[in-house]
Amino acid sequence: MLSYIVHRILIMIPTLIAISIVIFTIINLPPGDYFSTYIAELQSSGEAADLAKINFLKAQYGFDRPLWEQYIFWAGGLLHGDMGYSFAYNLPVNQVVGDRLLMTFIVSFSTILFTYIVSFPIGVYSATHQYSWSDHLLTLLGFLGLATPSFLLALVLLYLANVYFGISIGGLMDPKYVDQPWSFGKVLSVAAHLWIPVVVIGTAGTASMIRRLRANLLDELQKQYVVTARAKGLHPLKLLFKYPLRMALNPFISDIGSLLPHVISGAAIVSVVMSLPTTGPMLLDALRSQDMYLAGSFLMFMAFLTVIGVFISDLALAVLDPRIRLQAGRRE
């Protein structure tokens, strides 16, 4: 296992370097830069730009240097936690991101937990009670969850939460706690608001996981070793947990890789609708305004989460089911 971990880490490092080069190239592809757009905007509205400050920032962040030097400067900064400077906010990216990153983590991990906690027992129940009325009901709910657009569900839940629970519309906390230091009241307010975005963002993922777990588990439950174990009188729960469930979990675990970045990037539209103070809306703004360090750092953060997620899911798969799997028509 140690060899496997070392191999995987050694693959991760060049992968991250390659991704950082691609990200930096892409955010530099549009003509001009943030400053030229900014100056053009000011001139079109008849205002004077502070050219001295702009030239200072250009020189400080190496905009007058070749692209590869700019990349080295940016990537070197990332290594020691300097994510660059947000020209749109006139603040270092670290300060701009601030609480938003923490909020994003809270929303994302709560959503992942919600997805797993809800889908796991329902998927197992549906598979072990195939074609019962409860299975049909859960299947219907699953399809509804898959088919309902997240932003629509967000609007409906915001309305219901406000009317029936008195929770303020939008945001992750009551307005009086915004920009205030953390306190017990603020934590309670976040907890009271959190369930809406978690349910909205997690519903589609939960529904698809239920369907997949059900299908995988049904495949396993029909195999001969399960029939043999049943015939020999093994306790149904022990049989379920010892082999079929473990086998059925493989696709479940391999999903972790795509789950982390998907929850963050996929939540952007919902975050805009619900006015969540997370990173999604900020990423959209940064991409629109060519705020390159802010956009690049976000994209790099998401790429990092993807690589970490795939690493975790690969490790979990290697621990749970380290069997030989050769693709392209070879032995499975």
Added chain:
Amino acid sequence: MTRHAYPPSALFGDYLRAAAGFFPTIAVLAIVPVGIVGGTMLAGFAALFAVFGVRTALRHCTSIEVTEAALQSSGLLQASFWWSELDRMKLSYYSTRRDGRGGWMQLKLGAGWSTLRIDSRVEGFSELVIASVKAAEMRGLSLDPATSANLQALGIELQATEPRFGNAAGAAI
């Protein structure tokens, strides 16, 4: 009696990996002011690669002797047990490629507190696996589905093709 050791050519790649992970990490730690979080992560990586390097060196100096009655590893990684005491066996396959090719196997054998992990790059790995399977079948050990699949991939047929549902002492249901 057969003797199995890791050929230096097989371990050369592992030495390179340990060095490729350890030295750049240490260099970054020494040169770049990385902060507490980054520093902890890099120090963790450095420790991991150092342990990997040490383990590769230990494997380099280890040889495994197999007889009809027992298995013994001598050198710096010492372990030994009688086949009649074998109470766990697991054959795992690891690959870092998406298509599953180019991987390696690891045979894990245990008796009581004694555990031995043998990499498939050891000379005569198949003979070692066959001897282990014989002992496992003699002891009536329960082999998990992954081990059974990997044994079949090696062309080793089990007497009982279905996994057994019982404890290590062979109390099958």
